[in-house]
Amino acid sequence: MGQKITIEPVTRVEGHGKVTIHLDNEGNVEQTRLHIVEFRGFERFVQGRPFWEMPVVVQRLCGICPVSHHLAAAKAVDMIVGAGMGNGLTPTGEKMRRLMHYGQIFQSHALHFFHLASPDLLFGIDANPAKRNIINVAFEHRDLAIQGVMMRKYGQEVIKATAGKKIHGTGAIPGGINKHLTEDEKEYLLNGDEYMDIEKMISWSRDAVEFFKDYHKKNKELIDAFAEFPSSHLSLVRKDGALDLYHGVLRAVDSEGRKILHDVDYQDYDKYIEEEVRNWSYMKFPYLKEFGRNKGWYSVGPLARMNTADFIDTPLAQKELEIFKNYNGGKPSNKSMHYHWARLIEILHSAEKIKELLNDKDLIEGELVTKGNKTFEGIGLIEAPRGTLFHHYKVDDNDLITMANLIVSTTNNNQPMNEAVNQVATKVMTGQREITEAMMNAVEVAIRAYDPCLSCATHALGQMPLEFEVYDFNNNCIDRKFKG
Amino acid sequence: MSQFVRFTIDGTECMAARGQYIVDAARENGIYIPTLCNYPGVKPKGSCRICTVRVNGRLMTACTTPIADGMAIENEIHDIVELRKSIVELLFVEGNHFCPGCEKSGNCELQALAYRFKIMVPRFPFQFPLRKIDASHPKIIKEQNRCILCKRCIRAIRDEKGRSIFAYRRRSNRVEVVVDPKLGKQLTDELAQKAMDVCPVGSILVKEKGFITPIGSRKYDHEAIGSDIENVQITKI
Numbered sequence: 001m002g003q004k005i006t007i008e009p010v011t012r013v014e015g016h017g018k019v020t021i022h023l024d025n026e027g028n029v030e031q032t033r034l035h036i037v038e039f040r041g042f043e044r045f046v047q048g049r050p051f052w053e054m055p056v057v058v059q060r061l062c063g064i065c066p067v068s069h070h071l072a073a074a075k076a077v078d079m080i081v082g083a084g085m086g087n088g089l090t091p092t093g094e095k096m097r098r099l100m101h102y103g104q105i106f107q108s109h110a111l112h113f114f115h116l117a118s119p120d121l122l123f124g125i126d127a128n129p130a131k132r133n134i135i136n137v138a139f140e141h142r143d144l145a146i147q148g149v150m151m152r153k154y155g156q157e158v159i160k161a162t163a164g165k166k167i168h169g170t171g172a173i174p175g176g177i178n179k180h181l182t183e184d185e186k187e188y189l190l191n192g193d194e195y196m197d198i199e200k201m202i203s204w205s206r207d208a209v210e211f212f213k214d215y216h217k218k219n220k221e222l223i224d225a226f227a228e229f230p231s232s233h234l235s236l237v238r239k240d241g242a243l244d245l246y247h248g249v250l251r252a253v254d255s256e257g258r259k260i261l262h263d264v265d266y267q268d269y270d271k272y273i274e275e276e277v278r279n280w281s282y283m284k285f286p287y288l289k290e291f292g293r294n295k296g297w298y299s300v301g302p303l304a305r306m307n308t309a310d311f312i313d314t315p316l317a318q319k320e321l322e323i324f325k326n327y328n329g330g331k332p333s334n335k336s337m338h339y340h341w342a343r344l345i346e347i348l349h350s351a352e353k354i355k356e357l358l359n360d361k362d363l364i365e366g367e368l369v370t371k372g373n374k375t376f377e378g379i380g381l382i383e384a385p386r387g388t389l390f391h392h393y394k395v396d397d398n399d400l401i402t403m404a405n406l407i408v409s410t411t412n413n414n415q416p417m418n419e420a421v422n423q424v425a426t427k428v429m430t431g432q433r434e435i436t437e438a439m440m441n442a443v444e445v446a447i448r449a450y451d452p453c454l455s456c457a458t459h460a461l462g463q464m465p466l467e468f469e470v471y472d473f474n475n476n477c478i479d480r481k482f483k484g
Numbered sequence: 485m486s487q488f489v490r491f492t493i494d495g496t497e498c499m500a501a502r503g504q505y506i507v508d509a510a511r512e513n514g515i516y517i518p519t520l521c522n523y524p525g526v527k528p529k530g531s532c533r534i535c536t537v538r539v540n541g542r543l544m545t546a547c548t549t550p551i552a553d554g555m556a557i558e559n560e561i562h563d564i565v566e567l568r569k570s571i572v573e574l575l576f577v578e579g580n581h582f583c584p585g586c587e588k589s590g591n592c593e594l595q596a597l598a599y600r601f602k603i604m605v606p607r608f609p610f611q612f613p614l615r616k617i618d619a620s621h622p623k624i625i626k627e628q629n630r631c632i633l634c635k636r637c638i639r640a641i642r643d644e645k646g647r648s649i650f651a652y653r654r655r656s657n658r659v660e661v662v663v664d665p666k667l668g669k670q671l672t673d674e675l676a677q678k679a680m681d682v683c684p685v686g687s688i689l690v691k692e693k694g695f696i697t698p699i700g701s702r703k704y705d706h707e708a709i710g711s712d713i714e715n716v717q718i719t720k721i
Contacts, residue, residue, distance in 0.1 A: 052695070165699050174694070
């Protein structure tokens with residue numbers, strides 16, 4: 001008798017996941033699925049709203065990386081007001097937005113690595129959960145914990161200076177930005193109180209990369225072999241191939257590094273990318289049309305960006321990218337745990353970029369907004385902390401939204417996360433009739449590497465409210481565990 | 485007859501020029517009486533009732549009642565404050581007011597009053613009325629979800645001949661404020677901006693002018709509504 005998984009989508013909001021595991025009649029794991037039951041509905045309820053509200057309204061999708069939605073939507077509405085595609089703004093407009101974005105990347109990555117991921121690395125996947133948490137990190141690795149908290153604070157202060165407040169600001173407006181950086185804000189971020197010091201942030205970012213590399217040396221099996229599987233990788237890159245988190249062209253490479261999407265204009269994204277709906281999840285499965293549903297899926301996020309970019313235009317991060325690429329033999333890394341490594345290189349890159357921008361006079365003075373001939377459609381892409389984020393809007397003659405399509409970063413990583421979960425579950429649970437906490441956490445570690453939105457929205461430090469169910473070949477649920 | 489009148493507000497002896505309304509006389513004495521439909525330079529209407537005070541035992545609207553000698557006015561009295569608070573709460577539940585995405589957030593008088601009254605959540609059930617945005621005018625959007633029917637725009641925005649450019653349409657609970665179709669062309673850029681400024685909420689929005697004022701520079705970002713009159717912190721209430 002074939003196996004069957006019963007899935008009942010729960011009516012919970014983003015932040016909850018469900019893993020179902022199917023066993024065959026010999027107790028082997030046959031299929032594992034990660035169900036993310038987020039249903040936000042923004043695409044529908046922004047219809048009929050004025051287009052200039054989009055950057056402020058749609059960012060409410062998320063409380064962790066609202067800046068990404070804020071800027072992706074702003075880039076889309078820039079096109080509607082005729083301000084060009086990403087690079088048509090005034091120097092002040094573009095640089096203020098970039099500063100906001102690097103602040104966002106910096107704080108979000110710091111949050112993930114120090115608060116969510118570090119307990120696994122410091123104490124081990126199978127450590128006692130009472131010990132494997134951020135509180136214990138604070139007890140046993142005080143300096144690291146302080147760095148994590150203060151790096152996040154620094155990023156949030158950058159956001160506040162550019163967007164008006166730390167969460168859900170209003171800085172980016174159609175065609176530009178609504179404020180300059182004041183001299184006081186600049187001084188505070190360059191050389192403020194004890195921790196508001198960009199040099200310290202760069203130094204701590206370097207320490208974090210070194211910490212990971214050192215950990216990697218001692219734990220090669222975990223970092224290199226855990227949840228490793230061939231994947232394509234997609235991201236924006238600058239036209240010259242540099243890592244660019246704010247604007248660029250779309251590039252994808254396969255698991256061997258061959259270009260499969262050749263630096264195309266993202267305005268044509270719907271020519272290349274399709275989204276599949278599967279009946280067991282509210283989250284769609286995007287894929288590259290040319291390669292079909294089964295082979296066209298791809299990864300996004302820090303690891304994908306390290307794999308697609310040719311180089312990084314800041315010296316310290318470039319040096320780390322070279323080490324990363326050399327370690328992987330010049331080919332893309334398909335190792336899920338390398339996401340952490342890539343994320344830390346991006347933290348360093350963001351800190352370098354923040355320093356560069358803070359010393360740029362265009363932030364202090366210059367025109368804030370530019371406009372041109374109005375159009376009725378806008379597409380904005382950005383590299384959010386978790387990967388490529390797509391915003392697409394159409395408006396009518398009265399400036400009201402008639403269509404919205406959002407492909408959020410975690411959606412792009414849907415298939416890779418399922419692959420990772422399946423691989424880890426198969427490895428650790430095959431033949432097991434009881435699910436142990438360590439097994440559950442191993443699955444979580446695989447998911448957590450991708451830093452999906454659900455892990456951010458749980459409000460549980462280092463833990464995700466996950467539901468595990470194991471079914472036998474007669475479709476009886478033989479074990480169920482809830483964690484949250 | 486003296487050109488000044490003497491009266492008390494909550495027992496405090498006050499004096500003000502004769503011939504003005506209670507709300508203005510109170511202002512002269514550094515006392516804030518909340519208002520919403522009232523607007524400087526526009527004939528008062530007394531429609532929102534937020535400014536309700538008790539004068540010699542009777543409830544009256546402070547924006548339409550002339551000050552007179554010997555008035556004993558009750559303002560910051562618990563039951564009156566509760567009454568005002570109820571009106572603000574009712575206005576919130578009667579429309580669809582989603583502050584996080586509203587251009588007027590920080591400059592909105594209704595929101596500012598809610599903060600002043602420390603309203604965390606209305607005690608009445610939300611009605612979630614089905615209302616559409618009227619975006620047909622080339623210069624402005626009329627966001628009907630947020631309109632509180634105060635008539636400020638009808639009273640304040642007039643063409644060169646003194647005709648109201650905004651008007652009521654329909655009746656009863658279907659009533660709404662619209663741009664008078666016959667006078668829509670009279671709404672200049674200047675008048676459109678004035679209409680947006682006159683509106684106490686985010687119901688009249690000049691097209692494409694969203695979120696230009698940064699957070700921190702909006703009217704009520706740092707000071708509670710009325711504090712310019714009282715020059716004291718809101719904790720006084």
